[in-house]
Structure formats: structure tokens, C-alpha cells
Amino acid sequence: SAVISQKPSRDICQRGTSLTIQCQVDSQVTMMFWYRQQPGQSLTLIATANQGSEATYESGFVIDKFPISRPNLTFSTLTVSNMSPEDSSIYLCSASSGAETQYFGPGTRLLVL
């Protein structure tokens, strides 16, 4: 199984600012994903991070708000732009290779004041 790390683990941010979350996998993976989990809710997929091309966003999520980079097969970033209190959530990076199961990073807890 892949070991996934995220930075930062948590942050408190002011309204209107942006935060970039980093995700590092200890091995090359085919697929990387970004999820959001709001308090008491299940995981919602934000986008699939594609290596070398633009991310594929799910309905309700747009690139201007959540720009994503994936420069190689082990690393991705998610930026939460122009934050508002509604963006307070846990953001989780996930990775898989082909048909294998998905593994998750420890998450980034974000609080926007």
C-alpha cells in the first residue's frame, strides 16, 4: 500500500486568503484525488489530479476556486482560493494505481475565520 503524507496537517486562515495543501506519495501512482469531508459528513470528491494535464473537476467544484497541480506521479497540490468560513473542512488526498484500492493521506484540517 502507498504511504501518503500531507502538509500542513491543520491551519487557521483568514477570510479571503488562499491555502495550498501538499500531498506526497512514497511511490509512483496512477491516480491522485482530492476529497473534502465536512463535519459529520462523508467524503466528497473535489477533483482527479491528472499528471501533466488539467485536473478533472466534479460537479460543484471549479478550477478557479480549487486549482490543482500534479507535476509528477508522486506529488500533487490543492489550493483553496479566496477562502470563506464555508470552506472550513478536512481536505484529504487519495491515491491509487489502476484497479487497486485507494489509500488516503491523514488529511488537512482547515478552519477559516
Next chain:
Amino acid sequence: RKEVEQDPGPFNVPEGATVAFNCTYSNSASQSFFWYRQDCRKEPKLLMSVYSSGNEDGRFTAQLNRASQYISLLIRDSKLSDSATYLCAVKKGGYGGSQGNLIFGKGTKLSVKP
């Protein structure tokens, strides 16, 4: 109808009890099925994959019913350490775009009491 739906819970059971969770999915093209466990303030961790023939791992048994589009998880002889939220996850299959990712249910909270 939501893509993946689970028993609302919470389930409060005594140690040693047997507990079963069900999960239904709406997309008949779904190809892979999983149960994840999520402890409070932690990330989801894979508990087990679910195969058409059913599979067992110690006290845990998972089954898939493609005709009725549901999966189940049975926990026998519950332990205090089984207390967690159990998430059902379904993958549509394929490797490109969003087809390869997991769709999660809301989860069912299990609390095992002494």
C-alpha cells in the same frame, strides 16, 4: 436517489454482539466495492474489498449482491476497538477522469459498549 446509501445508524451494541451494515448503490455499472473504517478525526482506512463470491477476514464478512445492488458487512463478536464509522465505497471502474475514483456513502457509526 444518492449514488451510495447506507444504514443511517448509529449502532450501539454490547461487546460480543453481531452487527450488520447494508449499503445500496444506484449505478449498475459499478465494478468495485469496498468497506472503509474511519476513526474519529482520522482518515479512512481500507477494511476490506468486497467480491462477488463474498469474502471473510477474521470476524468480518463482506458480501455483494449485484442483482439487488447492495453490499453488506457483518461483524461478529464485536470488540470495543471496533467502534468507528464504517464507510461503504463504490468505484465505477476505468482509469480515466472521474471513473476511477471512489464514491462514498455517508457512513454508519458503530459504538461497542462494555
